[in-house]
Amino acid sequence: MNNQQIVLASRPKGMPDTATFQFEDVQLSPLKPGEVLVEPTYFSVDPYMRGRMNDAKSYVPPFVVGEPLAGGAVGNVIESQAEGFAPGDLVTGTLPWATQAVVPGNSLKKLDPSLAPASYYLGILGMPGLTAYFGLLDIGKPKAGETVVVSGSAGAVGIIVGQIAKIQGCRVVGIAGSDDKVTLLQNEFGFDAVVNYKTAPDLTKAIAEACPDGVDVYFDNVGGEVSDAVIRNLNFHARIPLCGQIALYNTTEIPTGPRIQPMLLTRSVLMQGFIVSNYQNRFGEGVRQLAAWVTEGKLKYTETTLNGFDKLPEAMLGLFTGQNTGKMIVEV
Amino acid sequence: MNNQQIVLASRPKGMPDTATFQFEDVQLSPLKPGEVLVEPTYFSVDPYMRGRMNDAKSYVPPFVVGEPLAGGAVGNVIESQAEGFAPGDLVTGTLPWATQAVVPGNSLKKLDPSLAPASYYLGILGMPGLTAYFGLLDIGKPKAGETVVVSGSAGAVGIIVGQIAKIQGCRVVGIAGSDDKVTLLQNEFGFDAVVNYKTAPDLTKAIAEACPDGVDVYFDNVGGEVSDAVIRNLNFHARIPLCGQIALYNTTEIPTGPRIQPMLLTRSVLMQGFIVSNYQNRFGEGVRQLAAWVTEGKLKYTETTLNGFDKLPEAMLGLFTGQNTGKMIVEV
Structure with a gap:
């Protein structure tokens, strides 16, 4: 299978549409030291990503026209040249909208798949x-x-x-x-x-x-x-x-x-x-408390899942028309 | 001299004007126990008083049409039926816009005239x-x-x-x-x-x-x-x-x-x-620090003073056209 990515074709005025997104085949470069090849299994689409499509000062830098969009994701390590990561590891981080991607190991966090379903790390525990x-x-x-x-x-x-x-x-x-x-x-x-x-x-x-x-x-x-x-x-x-x-x-x-x-x-x-x-130094406290409430049955979780890499644009647009109940997820 | 007061004649729409204020002669009732007869020497006019002219929920209740306006003031005690107050005392409190007024003693605070000029208690120390x-x-x-x-x-x-x-x-x-x-x-x-x-x-x-x-x-x-x-x-x-x-x-x-x-x-x-x-329980701290900065010459104070009880409406309107530099005061 060719490796595919979705780039920002042009900055939308108002609601994004098909002219906003462009699917491209892409050749991956070989891993350099410190890099990891990841295959995403779940992508998160979130409202804040609309802001990154504008060329405006905000808390995250804007997406670049012609470059892939990116967002929170969970995936599996396929190859690793980075210490601490091995093929088969479950990881999370900000990943480009691509079927596989080469990223720095220090941009990823390893997850324990026995604690919660992988997609939870994009939602209630994310x-x-x-x-x-x-x-x-x-x-x-x-x-x-x-x-x-x-x-x-x-x-x-x-x-x-x-x-x-x-x-x-x-x-x-x-x-x-x-x-x-x-x-x-x-x-x-x-x-x-x-x-x-x-x-x-x-x-x-x-x-x-x-x-x-x-x-x-x-x-x-x-x-x-x-x-x-x-x-x-x-x-x-x-x-x-x-x-x-x-x-x-x-x-x-x-x-x-x-x-x-x-x-x-x-x-x-x-x-x-x-x-x-802003609360980065207290994430541990937050995840522990949220996980405890889930375990105690005090906190229920729900997701809306679209299936397929090609559904990413549709999932993103669906946020603005209320298509989701709970977390909107794309399963690859 | 007759005792005069200024009542809210009607609620203004937009900028207050002469139809907003009405001067009236008023007969004072004899003092009841707990009451004090005060003669104001300085009135404060403040922007928040415009809000009280509307009939709207806010942090202070609205003025009543046909009743005197009121605001921060400093004055001298003329007669007292309230414990702790004697003729000649310098006091501050919210007083009606009147040349003399009968008010509850517990609505007044005694001031030390040796610490600062009396009008300072309506401004930098107020x-x-x-x-x-x-x-x-x-x-x-x-x-x-x-x-x-x-x-x-x-x-x-x-x-x-x-x-x-x-x-x-x-x-x-x-x-x-x-x-x-x-x-x-x-x-x-x-x-x-x-x-x-x-x-x-x-x-x-x-x-x-x-x-x-x-x-x-x-x-x-x-x-x-x-x-x-x-x-x-x-x-x-x-x-x-x-x-x-x-x-x-x-x-x-x-x-x-x-x-x-x-x-x-x-x-x-x-x-x-x-x-x-909201900071009532810390006023002591505030007044002490402000007074210290004034004494040390770190904090300068300035007032715009209009003279005469009849100048109260003009002083109030002047706030909205920037007539004042520093505190706007009416000296009676």
Whole structure:
């Protein structure tokens, strides 16, 4: 089989489409000392990757036009010239969108396949799980009895945030985009209430009704009008971990909306933007606690899996139309 | 002399005007136990009072139509039925806009006139000084060598923020609305640079030029387009103490502007709304430190004083057109 990769053909304006992605055959160079040949088995697609398609200053450098896209992945070592890695090892790291890739060994982490299914390291025990854990607990600081609202609550991060907030003894209110997701979150994942933002005739009022004591923590994955509606319902001293703004990632103009500072000011609200790598030196703590909750049955996990390397673009686009429940994964 | 008071005649839409204020003669009732008759000597007018003219949920209850306005004041005790207060005592507290007033003794604090001029207790040793102190140090957490930008930098709070930031070893950049203020802040108050937001052809660029290493702390007294321009220049991990939004206090529509969450998110920025009373249990510490800096000559103080009880409305309106440098005071 030829080795294939998917490169960024052009920077999208607005929603990415078929002109954004290009499949190419590629010849791999022989391994140099310190390098490893990896064959990915699972790819993670995540909303933040849309930001890397723009040529803008952010917490990760932009993708380069003509170069392969890349993202979190799990794979098997095929060949190794790097100390500590041998053929057959299960590894994770940021990998190019390619059927095989040569990467530096020091960009990979070895995984123990006996602890959890390999794909969990891209979800609940990986970036989304740690994002939920640190964003909610370290910034949101929920106290028992408080009300926690999470937008994008059926997404990879949101579905974990809601469950951790329940473990903390909070009332948990989700916001999601389909009645199926509403039912699932309430019946399977323990959410106290979920608002369907697509069908609520008055979102501000719907959130007020779902939160009779107001909103103490708003874990924001979405931004835009959904966030406007939540912000109108904030309590004094509310906290907003700012995790994602998926509603705005494909806008072509600078998005505008009601100014939020007067509300944050008069209610002494904290808003904190963050990225999980801010907590890098505490990842061990996070993974241990998340794994313990999974083992104890307190934290349930769900994935949406598309099969086949060629499904990567479709999976990526599906994030923006809510095709996934829980973590979106491509199995190669 | 008759006792006069100024009542809220009607809630203003937009900028308050003569229809907002009404002067009335008023008969004082005799003192009941626990009450004190006070004659104010200095009134403070402050931007937050505009918010109290609206009928909206905030950190202080709204003024009542037909009832006197009220604000921070210093005065002399004329008569007392309250333990601990005697005629001649110098006191401070929130007092109605009246030439004399009967108030509960427990709403007043006795002042030592030998420590500082009486009006200082409305400024550098009062609410504005403490607001600057706690907002900058507790939320902004400036480190030596960082760049601190303060909007409304010639106002009561801003002029103190800038000087405290200098004491911390920061580069301090002010934003003000006249060339006279720019000159004064640079020559008399030690600001490294000051941008005139009214004349800068491109405010974002002007701030970038004044902050070659970007902005680490933005102490926001103003909001609106001035803040939009600063926010475009924020560094990773910047902090924004959200203190005031004077540019928006007289708007009649819900103000709109560019959404700020994407910028706060991608740069891991903290924004925290606050009011000085959040720090009530640390006021002693704040007053001691501010007084020490004044004594050591590290903190300079300036006031704009209008003379006469009838000048209160004019002083209040003057806040919104930048008539004051430093604290706006009305001396009765």
